[in-house]
Amino acid sequence: QMQLVESGGGLVQAGGSLRLSCAASTRTFNNYCMGWFRQAPEKEREFVAAITWSDSTTYYADSVKGRFAISRDNAKNTVYLQMNTLKPDDSAVYYCAARRFAGPALLRPDEYAYWGQGTQVTVSS
16 A cells, blocks of 8 residues: 655745645655646546656646646655646646556546545635
8 A cells, every 4th residue: 555645735826836745655656657636626636747657757738738847756755746837727636646557547547546635726816
């Protein structure tokens, strides 16, 4: 089993930045692909970004490309999501998730085995 704990959410003005962190409780963190998803009220959970375990290839939703950056520190068992130029539409609960293998499944929330509890991000206009 793997536990994931997100932190770093909060309230920020439009145009501002936040960095989310997700700490994993596993000795095999470097064998897992990591993803960030978000869910706004009354909306489905959507893909934000993902990073593979093998070569740290990154993937982004079109809505966040050029503004968000996902990274990982395997020595700290942590994945990050740097969010810049935030917009009110970015407001949501942000979740990190882990799955073993890469591929198209990285973009689908139902393909992830482990989830954190989420952290709220609110962007005011």
